Amino acid sequence: MGAIQRDGYTFDVEYSVSHQNGAVHVYQDGKFIQELPFQFSGEKPNEDEIEQLVDRFFEMGTGL
Secondary structure (H helix, E strand, O other): OOOEEEOOEEEEEEEEOOOOEEEEEEEEOOEEEEEEEEEOOOOOOOHHHHHHHHHHHHHOOOOO
């Protein structure tokens, strides 16, 4: 799972299988903006759920 590029933002996904949690780090022009934490089960996060986190970032007006 690589970084997501959308509307001038980079969303970098990091996660820990042993802790079953992770975060999407949001960058704009290389500058850290925000961390979006999440939890998951299994061997890796669901990519659709990560996309939903990114969508919510924009829906909440943070990415505008």
